[in-house]
Amino acid sequence: MKPFMKLAGLSLCVSLSFASSAAERVISAGSGITELIVAMDATKKLVAVDMSSMVPESEKLEKLGYHRTLSAEGLLSVEPDLIIGSPEMGPKAALDIVRQADVDVEVLPQATDPEQLLKNVDTLASLLDTDSQVSDQLKQQINEQLKRIDELKGQLKRQPKVLFVLMRGDRAPKLGGGGTPADRIITLAGGSNGAGFDGYKTASEETLLSMNPDLILVNKPTMENADAAKMLVEKLPLLKFTPAGKQDRIVNLPTAALLGGLGPSALNSSEDLAKQLVEIQ
Template sequence: MKPLWLTSLLLVTAAAWADSPRLLSAGSGLTELVLALDAGDHLVAVDSTSELPAGLPLPRLGYHRQLSAEGMLAQQPSLVIGSEEMGPEQALALVRRAGVQVEQLPEALSVEQLQHNIYRLGELLGKGEAATALQLRVDEQARALAAGPVGKKVVFLLLGDGRSVQVAGHHTLADSLIRLAGGDNPAAAMEGYKPVAMEALVAMAPDIILVSRRHLEQQGDPSELLRQFPLLRRTPAAAAGAIVPINGKALIGGLGLSTLAEAERLHQDWLRRP
């Protein structure tokens, strides 16, 4: 037996689904790709991490890992797309039972996987030509970055409540961004995000320290971060004034266009400096 709200939504939306694709996108990176493929007119709702142009106000359904089936189905989608992090699975199962196609694309940690996701989205949205053009653009960006690796040491710090700090190791999107930009992540021997002592961080001797812009603004500015963690002053990054804010949303849901943009900025503005 289907819940009454689910049965009602099915009756209301059946005709609408037949007319044109109605897309719900959960994940900032995938929403970026939808817009880049000129498929924004198919969007009916997005999650809270997605950024939209000013002229495209849409309902936001909360965090992409904490979506509700009722909230999704209320937007009458015919297709729901998200990364492997989209969920919870119980909600997605209910959406599938309602006859809605749900596609979860792998979280891209490489340009190759990003290219695959672009191709798959092109298939799903009937935007094959636009997908090919976007793949060429991404390939050009990646080739330009690969042409001039500089090998400076770069770490990404995830600041938590209080004085908790984690460093991004291997198999994280932050590590992918660092390598894509041409940097060397001295924390790559670790897997995932791991708590790090300031003494260990000093021993890594990073030339550049990356911090989410939102978290850095919560601290006030880089000088406040150094006051809170005075041992950081012993790093080459602090000595060079190279504590760099980056767009935290570029590190959500897999490597995407904003991740590439941040890699280009890191490469041009910081890694190519003498």
């Protein structure tokens, strides 16, 4: 009986050791990562985020600059025990200094497809030591949303042509092609990106008119989600004569949906887009 009690005591000590080593002061440097942490109701472990991250207003968190240009001094000033970031997090020199200070730095792949998104949920759940029921519930919600999007795609009579236009203040708008965050949303929703090229290119009013889009998604890079659709029509009034303009299908795409890869915001925008595409004859 005594050997068993000793073993049980040892087991308890090991268990307590692992529990005490769980991260409690976390920095999230990447909007997609922060979005998942919020969805997992684990914001209580956050002490700071980068400028691109969106958190509930009730959370009073330090903002430590943009995830590409972080400083070692800023990161260490909030005394983190774990920093989680995207592959764009940097610079490397700052992260090396933080690692030398015995702070764990973890990099998660950017989710470009549902499979990687689900893997990132599992990885975050492990890093943050969250209840497995919470991560399982989030993955179930993601899978259910993907199923709803697939069902909507099944109702499409044809593959509508969609354009994504990025507003840039006084400069000419840019058209988003293949490989862009908006393209991922369009494709997932069942639309066809009418750009016909990869990346971004400046687009004139005549170019957009000639593409004859069924729907136009618009964004102006700002965290306040300005009414970019209204701005676009005011700047390029002839767009009102495209199929998209005639059917009042020049719509805003939230900034959050374009940041940090495929995540809850991008899925929400894709589902909203899929609902609109179903209505196109």
